[in-house]
Amino acid sequence: MAGSQQLAHEAVAGFAKGELYDQYRPSYPPEAVQTFLEALNVAGVDNNEKVILDLGAGTGKFTELLAAREENFKVIAVEPHGGMRQELAKKALPGVTIKDGLASSIPLQDGSIDAVVAAQSFHWFADLDSLKEIHRVLKPDGTLGMIWNVEDYNQCRDHKSTTTWESKLQDMVWAQPYDKPRFRHGKWRDVFEDQVKSTPFSILSSADPLFTLPLGEQEFKWTVRLKREEIWKRFRTLGQIAVLEGEKLDEVKTRFELFISNEEEEETGEGAIPLHGVTFLAWTSKVPDYVPPP
Numbered sequence: 001m002a003g004s005q006q007l008a009h010e011a012v013a014g015f016a017k018g019e020l021y022d023q024y025r026p027s028y029p030p031e032a033v034q035t036f037l038e039a040l041n042v043a044g045v046d047n048n049e050k051v052i053l054d055l056g057a058g059t060g061k062f063t064e065l066l067a068a069r070e071e072n073f074k075v076i077a078v079e080p081h082g083g084m085r086q087e088l089a090k091k092a093l094p095g096v097t098i099k100d101g102l103a104s105s106i107p108l109q110d111g112s113i114d115a116v117v118a119a120q121s122f123h124w125f126a127d128l129d130s131l132k133e134i135h136r137v138l139k140p141d142g143t144l145g146m147i148w149n150v151e152d153y154n155q156c157r158d159h160k161s162t163t164t165w166e167s168k169l170q171d172m173v174w175a176q177p178y179d180k181p182r183f184r185h186g187k188w189r190d191v192f193e194d195q196v197k198s199t200p201f202s203i204l205s206s207a208d209p210l211f212t213l214p215l216g217e218q219e220f221k222w223t224v225r226l227k228r229e230e231i232w233k234r235f236r237t238l239g240q241i242a243v244l245e246g247e248k249l250d251e252v253k254t255r256f257e258l259f260i261s262n263e264e265e266e267e268t269g270e271g272a273i274p275l276h277g278v279t280f281l282a283w284t285s286k287v288p289d290y291v292p293p294p
Contacts, residue, residue: 025061025120025237026149032220032279033065039216039283040115040143042071049074050114053137055103056080056121060088060096062147066117067093076113078106103130108137115143122146123181126188131195135210140288144211148183151277154238156184162276168259169235172252176240183280189215192284211284220279225272228260234275 037043042050050073054063057077066075075093078101079085089098101107103125116134118125134144152161153169161167173184181187196209226234235241235256244252260273 023233025059025234026224027061028065028119028147028149029220029222029279032147032218032281035218035220036117036145036147036281036283037069039218039281040117040145041141042073042115042143045071051076051112053078053106053108053113053116055106055116055118055134056124057088057098058084058120060091060093062117062119063088063096064091064093067096076108078103078108104133106133106137110136111139113137113142114139115145118144118146120148122148123183123185123188126181126191128191128194131191131210135286138286140286142286143283144286145281145283146188147282148280149277150183150280151234151275153235154182154184154277156186163274165259166276169256172255172259173238173240176252180239182239209287212287213284216281216283218281220281221276222279223274223276226275227272228257231260231273231275232256 034043042052050071052066052073052075054060054066054075054077057063057079058081060077063075063077066073073095075096077088077096077098079088079098080100080102082100085098085100099107104127116138138144152159152163152166153173155161155170157174159170161170192211192213192215195211196213232253241249241252
């Protein structure tokens, strides 16, 4: 979860327990992953190994999917949070190199990467410094992809949640004081508009873009069944909830239990409750540097 100049204090505190984050954060639906990699032009087996940068790799929820693919990707996972890197390293994923680094200072050579993926992380470093760095490390035909798992309770403010209890949790999430960037705020999109306002790249234009617009976008709806305590532990990994302690945390958990217990029971015989959400994909291609004719 890289920050532009430094790792945000909230990220350090919120993701200090990398093991819990890895255990309770979900993976990504196979259909969404396949569509995502096709959009990034790296899906499909060929004789040329593709080099993929997993930027803000965290504990490797997406890294392990890349490592398991039949394409035999060479994956470089860059993550500034020590606890998360430790959890990722424990997995000993084949073909994966792990590096400490920020999105604004990527420890890789120019033009060395076929595709950059940011899984559950781009909102942390959606600024021009990071976008320039991503542009720098990509090959001329390189691509950038962003993917998020978004539960109903972590959605944009105007999203209509599937159930009453998820809607109440969504309201509670938005009511928590937390000014750090999140997917649900939608501000991560701004950098792609800003790039054409303040990024001079060629003698032909004072503001050539770094990446193509409009962004490609697609989402995949999903439902999972979890026990109440599992839903709480998953909810607890949200940044603004993860940093709570003591009475504030107890108050949030009390309200959580009230919301979910007042809901019309949809539990199965195993005590599982449907949890709803989407996997959201966005992608774009690098605009190569202008090279003047000889």
